[in-house]
Amino acid sequence: DIQMTQSPSSLSASVGDRVTITCRASQMIMTYLNWYQQKPGKAPQLLIYAASYLQSGVPSRFSGSAFRTDFTLTISSLQPEDFATYYCQQSYSSPWTFGQGTKVEIK
Amino acid sequence: QVQLQQWGAGLLKPSETLSLTCSVYDGSFSGYFWSWIRQAPGKGLEWIGEIDHSSSTNNNPSFNYNPSLKTRVTISADASKSQFSLNLTSVTAADSAVYYCARRGSGWHTWGQGTLVTVSS
Numbered sequence: 001d002i003q004m005t006q007s008p009s010s011l012s013a014s015v016g017d018r019v020t021i022t023c024r025a026s027q028m029i030m031t032y033l034n035w036y037q038q039k040p041g042k043a044p045q046l047l048i049y050a051a052s053y054l055q056s057g058v059p060s061r062f063s064g065s066a067f068r069t070d071f072t073l074t075i076s077s078l079q080p081e082d083f084a085t086y087y088c089q090q091s092y093s094s095p096w097t098f099g100q101g102t103k104v105e106i107k
Numbered sequence: 108q109v110q111l112q113q114w115g116a117g118l119l120k121p122s123e124t125l126s127l128t129c130s131v132y133d134g135s136f137s138g139y140f141w142s143w144i145r146q147a148p149g150k151g152l153e154w155i156g157e158i159d160h161s162s163s164t165n166n167n168p169s170f171n172y173n174p175s176l177k178t179r180v181t182i183s184a185d186a187s188k189s190q191f192s193l194n195l196t197s198v199t200a201a202d203s204a205v206y207y208c209a210r211r212g213s214g215w216h217t218w219g220q221g222t223l224v225t226v227s228s
Contacts (some may be wrong), residue, residue, distance in 0.1 A: 001174075034214035036152075043218035044152065045209055050213055087152055090212065095173040097154040 002090050004027050006099035008033040009040070019062065019075040021102045023088035031066050032092035035073045038101075040086045047086075109134025111219035113208045115193075119226045127217050129208030136160060136189040140211035143193045145180065145204040153204075157211060158182050158199055163179040198226045 003026035013019050023033065031051035036044035038054055048064040051071055061076040074081055090097040094098045115127035129141070138142040140158035156172035172180050176195070195202060203226045209215040 036214075043209075043221055044215070046214045046216045047220075049216075053213070055214070055216060089152070089214070094171055096154045096173070098154070100151050 001095055002029060002052075002093055002097055004085075004088055004090055004097055005022055006098040006102050008102060009100065010103040010105060012105045014079050014107045015078055015080055017060055017078045017107075018105060019078050019082075021073045021086055021104075023071040023087075023099050025069040025071070027091035029090045031080060032090055033064075033066065033071045034047070034089045034091060035062075035064055036089065037082075037084045038087065044087060048069045075104075109210065109217050111208050111210065111217055112221035113222055114204075115206075115222055115224070117223055117225060119198050119224065120228055121199050121226060122197055123226075125198050125206075125224055126192065126200065127206055127208070127222055127224075128190055128192045131189040131191075131210075134210075134217075136184075136186050141182075141184065141191045142209045142211050142215060143175040143206060144209055144215070145206045147201075149202075155193065156180050156182050157194075158184050160184065160186065198224075200226050202226050208224075 005024045007022050031053045035048040038044040047058050047062050051066040052064045063074045065072045084104045085101045086099050109133045113129040140157045143155040147154050173203040181194040181195045202203050205221045205223050208219040210217040
């Protein structure tokens with residue numbers, strides 16, 4: 001199975017901050033990497049697919065990038081509604097696997 | 108816009124079989140992958156398996172299961188009803204989780220509301 005490792009596991013930030021979350025794959029997965037946002041008690045929502053493509057309806061302050069086996073989710077200016085847990089997920093090889101999550105909390 | 112509505116028993120005893128069904132509204136059932144994903148309390152996401160209805164030959168959909176659960180999982184579908192189902196046999200407390208159905212394209216872009224399943228004697 002492909003292991004996905006996110007860092008950090010949690011972070012505290014203020015509204016307006018630039019936030020970066022990293023995900024590393026245990027092997028090459030090209031750009032088969034998706035990012036999700038999950039709020040308490042809700043299903044995850046797809047933010048970014050294929051490493052850098054913004055899902056329809058997702059604000060442009062979210063962006064994704066890739067370099068070899070390292071992937072980054074960036075929130076350019078954190079908004080109150082962005083406090084949530086974020087997951088990366090590889091869609092290169094079954095079984096599809098997720099990172100352990102990064103919880104973004106209010107500072 | 109497609110919506111997924113899921114249902115099933117929320118409280119099971121050890122060794123029983125978990126059964127959940129997901130119905131697809133306002134969207135095509137054919138042409139997509141239909142998945143089940145779970146999340147144990149306070150934990151991350153785990154993909155359980157999926158049925159592949161993406162091919163035009165929908166009379167013979169294919170299945171793909173997580174090897175960690177493969178011996179206990181069966182996913183089935185009734186395309187005429189736009190429904191797909193999950194059966195997980197011989198459940199234990201470790202199977203207690205919120206179970207989600209979801210549609211996969213480039214990522215899982217449509218999700219059901221989730222069903223909390225608790226396994227307890």
